[in-house]
Amino acid sequence: MPLTELAALFAYFLMLSFIAVGGAPSILPEIHRYVVEVNGWITSSDFARLYTLAQVAPGPNVMYLPLLGWDIAGWPGALALTFAFIAPSLTLTMWVARLYARHPTGTAVLAVRRGLTPITIGLTCASGWVLMHGAAEDWRGYALTAFTVVFVTRTSFNPLWILVAGAGAGLFGLV
Amino acid sequence: MPADAPECGQPQVGPADLFRAFAVLTLHSFGGALFWSRRMLIEQRGWLTEQEFVEVLALAQLLPGANGTNLAAVVGYRFAGVRGALAAMAGFMGPPLLVIGAIGAVYYLYADLAFVQHALKGMAAVAVGLVIATGIKIARVLGARWFPWTITVLTFAGVGLMRWPLLIVLAVLAPIAIVAAWKGHH
Numbered sequence: 001m002p003l004t005e006l007a008a009l010f011a012y013f014l015m016l017s018f019i020a021v022g023g024a025p026s027i028l029p030e031i032h033r034y035v036v037e038v039n040g041w042i043t044s045s046d047f048a049r050l051y052t053l054a055q056v057a058p059g060p061n062v063m064y065l066p067l068l069g070w071d072i073a074g075w076p077g078a079l080a081l082t083f084a085f086i087a088p089s090l091t092l093t094m095w096v097a098r099l100y101a102r103h104p105t106g107t108a109v110l111a112v113r114r115g116l117t118p119i120t121i122g123l124t125c126a127s128g129w130v131l132m133h134g135a136a137e138d139w140r141g142y143a144l145t146a147f148t149v150v151f152v153t154r155t156s157f158n159p160l161w162i163l164v165a166g167a168g169a170g171l172f173g174l175v
Numbered sequence: 176m177p178a179d180a181p182e183c184g185q186p187q188v189g190p191a192d193l194f195r196a197f198a199v200l201t202l203h204s205f206g207g208a209l210f211w212s213r214r215m216l217i218e219q220r221g222w223l224t225e226q227e228f229v230e231v232l233a234l235a236q237l238l239p240g241a242n243g244t245n246l247a248a249v250v251g252y253r254f255a256g257v258r259g260a261l262a263a264m265a266g267f268m269g270p271p272l273l274v275i276g277a278i279g280a281v282y283y284l285y286a287d288l289a290f291v292q293h294a295l296k297g298m299a300a301v302a303v304g305l306v307i308a309t310g311i312k313i314a315r316v317l318g319a320r321w322f323p324w325t326i327t328v329l330t331f332a333g334v335g336l337m338r339w340p341l342l343i344v345l346a347v348l349a350p351i352a353i354v355a356a357w358k359g360h361h
Contacts (some may be wrong), residue, residue, distance in 0.1 A: 017237050017239060017240055019239060020239045020240055020241070021237065021238070021241075021341055021345070022236070023236070023240070023241055023242040024241045024242075024340045026245060030211060031306045033339075039298060045320035049346050052291075052295060052299060053275070054275065054277070054291070055205075055206065055295060055298075055299070056278070056294075056295055056298075057271060057274050057275045057278055057293060058201060058202045058203065058204050058205055058270075058271055059202075059208070059242060059267075059268075059270070059271025059273060059274070059275070060199050060201065060204060060207070060208045060241060060242075060243030060267065060271070060274075061202055061207050061241070061242075062241035062243060062244060062270075063241065063272070066189070066272060066275070067275060071203060078279065085240075085241070085326065086217045086240065086241065086244055088240075089200070089238065089239045089240025089241070089245065090225075090240060090245065090248050090264075091240045091319050092238055092239065092240070092242060093234060093235065093245045093248055093249060094239060094248055094249070094252050094257075094260060095285035096234060097234060097248075097252050098247045098252070099277055100234075101252075101253065102312055107357065108356075108357070109252035110356070111251040111353050111354075111356040112353055112356075113230045114351035114356040115349070115353035115354075116228075116230075116233040116315060116349065116352065116353070116361075117229050117230065117316060117317075117323065118238060118239070118323035118324070118325075118326035118327040118330070118352060119233070119238050119326060119327070119345070119348055119349060119352055120232050120233040120237065120312050120313075120314075121229065121310060121314050121316075121317065121328055121330075122305065122327040122328065122329070122334070122335075123236055123325045123328025123331075123334060123341075124209070124232075124309060124310040124313065124332045124333040125307065125311075125314075125327075125331045125335065125336040126330065126333075126335030126336075127334075127335075127338070128303055128307035128309075128310055129238060129307075129317040129331070129335040130334075130335055130338075131299075131302075132303045132307070132332075134299075135299040135302070136297075136300055136301045136303075137296075141300045142300075144297065144300040144304070145300045145301070145303050145304040145307070146304070147304070147306050148187070148300070148301045148303075148304025148305060148307075148308065149304045149308045149311070149324065150283070151339050152210075152305060152308040153308050153312065159210070159214075159305065160203060162301050163205050163206075163298055163301050165297075165301075166297035166298045166299075166301035166302075167295075167297050167298050167302060168294075168297065169291055169297040170293045170295065170296040170297025170298065170303045171293050171294050171297070172297060174297070174298055175208065175294065175297045175300055
């Protein structure tokens with residue numbers, strides 16, 4: 001890939017870093033539009049395959065970004081894309097964290113911390129709700145999800161076991 | 176309340192501890208790191224209380240960027256400054272990159288094998304259950320007060336049921352919630 005295109009890729013993900021409220025999954029459609037539809041750097045099926053690969057592997061959801069960069073432009077692409085996406089938002093987040101730490105009992109900081117608590121809880125439940133409809137094809141998928149919720153809220157077994165069980169259920173066509 | 180106490184009561188955690196802890200947690204994280212972060216930080220290591228975790232999570236979720244990396248950075252920074260944040264980030268991102276590098280080549284060779292897709296379908300249903308379970312567990316900090324519950328339900332309804340854009344829901348609810356929390360302290 002020519003250096004000018006790599007620079008464009010870098011600048012684009014730098015911009016995305018500031019608008020990616022809701023995390024890496026929330027900007028997936030926009031990234032797809034840019035790299036597949038606008039620039040044709042990767043086919044739609046390869047894009048989906050990379051995303052699947054990142055999900056199969058352990059690690060945060062954002063791991064699909066280095067893979068995408070690597071597929072488009074090799075190691076320079078992987079580094080440029082990951083750094084561009086992570087560095088700006090990380091700087092902003094740490095700056096706010098420092099503000100919290102400096103004024104741990106300040107009225108304004110306390111109001112923000114306490115005020116945002118119920119919103120975060122609602123958002124977490126909402127993302128579970130939205131993802132659930134994408135993950136399940138029929139009642140068996142929903143049943144596995146429900147079983148997982150009961151398993152991890154009511155027992156103290158290592159939840160890795162239920163992930164293994166889920167993979168097995170998928171392999172044998174049970175979900 | 177523990178979250179209001181000065182930071183002197185918090186556990187001693189160095190950059191090496193942070194690197195190790197986040198490396199272990201990230202290698203458990205199939206289908207997202209949220210569930211495993213909460214389990215490690217609260218239940219296994221006792222580094223944060225439930226209330227402190229939710230506050231850190233709010234920062235990580237509501238500011239732009241990847242939630243998981245934001246969370247690692249904030250937790251690292253809280254215990255060991257910038258060095259802690261970098262150590263937590265390195266532990267969080269490094270091992271998955273190595274794993275993906277290793278399985279990436281294999282996957283490209285056998286990309287058409289259907290069994291990976293099948294296994295993934297089952298794991299996805301479990302991963303969703305882990306997210307929902309985390310939501311249920313952290314909701315305990317809301318206690319029996321009706322106003323925070325109202326905000327939680329409205330957020331869930333707006334983003335989850337109505338599928339309204341996140342930014343619009345936040346722009347409406349965040350100011351209301353913050354002003355209410357402010358008034359509550361006066």
